[in-house]
Amino acid sequence: MTYAIPAPQPRSLSIAGIADRFPVNRIFCVGRNYAAHAREMGRDPDREAPFFFMKPAQAAVDASLPAIIPYPPRTANFHHEIELVVAIGKGGADIAVETALDHVYGYAVGLDMTRRDLQLDARDKGRPWEFGKSFAQSAPIGAIHRAADIGHPEHAAIALSVNDQARQSSDIDKLIWSVAESIAQLSMFDALEPGDLIMTGTPEGVAAVLPGDRMVGSIAGLGRIDVRVAN
Template sequence: MTEYVIQPAEQASVAVAGSSARFPIRRVFCVGRNYAAHAREMGNDPDREPPFFFTKPADAVVAAEGTVPYPPLTENLHHEIELVVAIGKGGANIQPEQALDLVWGYAVGVDLTRRDLQDTAKKMSRPWDWSKGFDASGPCGPLHPVASIGHPGAGHVWLKVNGETRQEGDLDELIWPVADVIAHVSQSVTLAPGDLIFTGTPAGVGALQPGDEVTAGVAGVGEIAFRVGKREDVLN
């Protein structure tokens, strides 16, 4: 048994629908600008170019329920609804035709973004880490096994704030569908069981305020609901 000089952190994990067992999270990859309309609203060309990725810490993923804290250091916290893919089998240099064989299941998630910090980072040609990888920046609903729901290739993607629709799209609008995304990730790193992939967000991203009620869903996968917590100047 390995001896550690400090107590190891608890294993990050996400709930599994209909089960008391949980899915352990190893790494979290996120795809940027994977819907053409969102790419345009962010001032970018949506032509099909190789996808780009950023990451979040595994423990940034939290349950998309109850209260999700409003983070420090921002005045412009944005919501980005996404289909989340859970990897159950590993591999490198996977071909798109075999990529879906690696998928264990799917969930509904939100990529929370400190947009003001991201905009500053872009202007200064600095990494996005502080804008994307903060605590509780990846609210995620329960995972649904492929054995239960199959592979959703199309389906309504939506997010509402206080009952008002903010984001709408369809999975068939993904510039790079799930199989292609998995293939591209596997060319850069060896995928392993426990990896999560946030696949991109449709147009309509916008700011959240403390007290906002967020509901969101992906047809054929599920729905989530959470409240944005109070603004905190420092973390407790």
């Protein structure tokens, strides 16, 4: 097959322990999935149906080694959000909660970087969040740990520091919607495909970073990521 113009380079992520790489298809994100974060964003943390938004594949940054991301344009309030990332290995639609974890290839540590000022302005005007959330290099993600090796974590400390100062600290057991429930809900709206990623939401403590800042995020059992914002 030949293309009329140069084809975009495919995005992929490292997999812990093996040389093969994980191809990135789509990136789905679960909004406000920790009660304390919902409250700090001025929203009711009650367990209403989850909602989702997307990032492009170009958002993915392999952060299995220390990584550098740009400070994006058109913002003065660039926020970190540490998250558990779920890598889908088997697709499907209308997936039952009871079998949802069978579709998981593995898990990783990730950051949903957000132009908060653009997101909140769009939210207040009833417009889509795209320019606040969906931009290139806004999802640094560490090495994927295969579920076949580590199982399916239910309890694990999740934390992020900026310049060695603690910012976010919680546990993934505080997810309002579990990984299995998020997969089941999402698959009702769109059939999941191999290579899809699901960013499951962030705990409280989100805040701005500046050029030159260093973020270190971790989830127990999944290692850590080390990401710096370019000067």
